Amino acid sequence: MVARVRRQQNRAVLLVTHHYAPETGAPQRRWGALSGHLVPAGYPVTVLTPPPHYPSGKITHYSPDFSPGAVTTGNHGEKIIRVNFREHSHGLGSRVADQLVAAVSSVLRGVRPTAGRPAVVIATVPGIPSVVAGWALARWHRARLIVEMRDAWPDLIEPSGILLRRGRRTDLRRLVRDLAARVVHRTVTRLQARADLVVTTTAAFAEVLRSRGVRNVAVVRNGTAFEAVREHAPVPLTGRPLRAVYAGTVGRSQGLDVVVRAAALVQERGYALDVRIVGHGNELEPLRLLAEELGAPVRVEPSVPSTQVRDLYAWADTAIVSLRDWAPFEWTVPSKLYEVMASGVVASACLAGEAASLVSANGAGAVVHPGDVEGLADLWCGWLSDGVVPAASPDAATWVAEHASDEVLGHRYTELLDELLPHPLRPEPVERGARF
Known part of the structure; x- marks a missing residue:
């Protein structure tokens, strides 16, 4: 036995x-x-x-x-x-x-x-x-x-x-x-x-x-475990610049030169803008030099502890999520997007493919094709002309809670x-x- x-x-x-x-x-x-x-x-x-x-x-x-x-x-x-x-x-x-x-x-x-x-x-x-x-x-x-x-x-x-x-x-x-x-x-x-x-x-x-x-x-x-930093309501811009922030990795994949060039174009059109690029990566110094060369209203700053990212989003009227116009990025959703969707801050999304679809389908913000300097500048000028930044839909945070x-x-x-x-x-x- x-x-x-x-x-x-x-x-x-x-x-x-x-x-x-x-x-x-x-x-x-x-x-x-x-x-x-x-x-x-x-x-x-x-x-x-x-x-x-x-x-x-x-x-x-x-x-x-x-x-x-x-x-x-x-x-x-x-x-x-x-x-x-x-x-x-x-x-x-x-x-x-x-x-x-x-x-x-x-x-x-x-x-x-x-x-x-x-x-x-x-x-x-x-x-x-x-x-x-x-x-x-x-x-x-x-x-x-x-x-x-x-x-x-x-x-x-x-x-x-x-x-x-x-x-x-x-x-x-x-x-x-x-x-x-x-x-x-x-x-x-x-x-x-x-x-x-x-x-x-x-x-x-x-x-x-x-x-x-x-x-x-x-x-x-x-x-993400990120929580909302504001109510889902339009943000008035009366008497002050539009505040935009990018917080995350600053590398070639993000293509943030588009943000700097778009900010310079908005300023040339006579609108007030305050952009902050906060993070770490190989492109920090090149972006700083580009902003100086163009006289763009962009501050390039080193990364902050994750506990301070909430403060950045609370300061901003819109949060930037950006990738380059590379075909494989149509199959990519940057983790930063989920954070922005959960925050309640409306996204300025320079994205394509699945990531762009998530933004549009859930009312998380506005989508501009990657690399489109004119398109991003037009978006921000439109908000400044209207004097208000539209609210992100609560559907965006709900989607993140249910799927991410x-x-x-x-x-x-x-x-x-x-x-x-x-x-x-x-x-x-x-x-x-x-x-x-």
């Missing part, structure tokens, strides 16, 4: 990510919120991540708790294992080298007993090498693999031009970079196809992946994990031939 016992099924999650708390940003906030839901739901989370070094590329916290090899407990009960990293500059090659070091270190530390034996490995982008590391760890542990695509990678490689080095370009360099782009695209696409589940943050990108033969795709949007709140998204992730890992307890033999 063979004795059998019922053993609780392994539900451990191993997360491979290049960004995590105490860093601040959309990826870090997303997984802080999700960990806070998954751990109490019975999914122990272990995180493989480098020391905090975003966005500067240099370590920002010098406590031993954040040094490579440190094992700590996070705010939600998750285990955090710090992996090696490489200090980097803003250059592409330097950043990729950092991601490669972290990915290799994640594999080496992820196979040790400290990381446990996961039932599911989740590899999240940005940090494309993290996907390869996640695949390797899933194979090693014989675990399910979830590939999480926060943006439309690798489709953004070509339009973003990130593989094109500024300055002198030889035919050989161009050939090597084109080859690298194709290799990255093919590698990520194959890993997406081989994953047990691919999670995207938009319905549009999920459909793109399904059309490419990725068999199991689910949508878990970026979320932290609670809703945490519940959705739990459902997906339940589907991957059958919930009932499973009988297993303790010892062949054992008797009662």
Whole structure:
């Protein structure tokens, strides 16, 4: 007779990510919120991540708790294992080298007993090498693999031009970079196809992946816990400038030069405007120089703590959400949009595709095609001419509460994990031939 016992099924999650708390940003906030839901739901989370070094590329916290090899407990009960990293500059090659070091270190530390034996490995982008590391760890542990695509990678490689080095370009360099782009695209696409589940943050990108033969795709949007800063009512502009704010990442993807040029055009037309661009990123200084060159009424300011973002929105008459006119961004919804929709501040949305549809369908603000300087200037001049900024519809905040709140998204992730890992307890033999 063979004795059998019922053993609780392994539900451990191993997360491979290049960004995590105490860093601040959309990826870090997303997984802080999700960990806070998954751990109490019975999914122990272990995180493989480098020391905090975003966005500067240099370590920002010098406590031993954040040094490579440190094992700590996070705010939600998750285990955090710090992996090696490489200090980097803003250059592409330097950043990729950092991601490669972290990915290799994640594999080496992820196979040790400290990381446990996961039932599911989740590899999240940005940090494309993290996907390869996640695949390797899933194979090693014989675990399910979830590939999480926060943006439309690798489709953004070509339009973003990130593989094109500024300055002198030889035919050989161009050939090597084109080859690298194709290799990255093919590698990520194959890993997406081989994953047990691919999670995207938009319905549009999920459909793109399904059309490419990725068999199991689910949508878990970026979320927000932002609360309204004002009532849904028109804002009079009598005797003062229109106040517009952008708060967030200031990089090439956002295309905020359009905002600076539009502000200069509004001023040329004789209207008063006060624009603030607040954040961090490679484009802060170029935007500051552009504003000075054009004499635009734009203040470019460093980022503020997340607790002060509410003050920025309370000050503003309109909040700017902007992306460049790149085709893959039609499948992207910036997490900033959910924050603005929840705030009650009317959006000036330079967006296309799914993001633009969300703004229009829910009355969150006005949509201008990305890159349309004249269109954005016309929008703001129209409000100034009318002497009032229209109210955002309460439908916008309601939609966020129902589809993009932290609670809703945490519940959705739990459902997906339940589907991957059958919930009932499973009988297993303790010892062949054992008797009662």
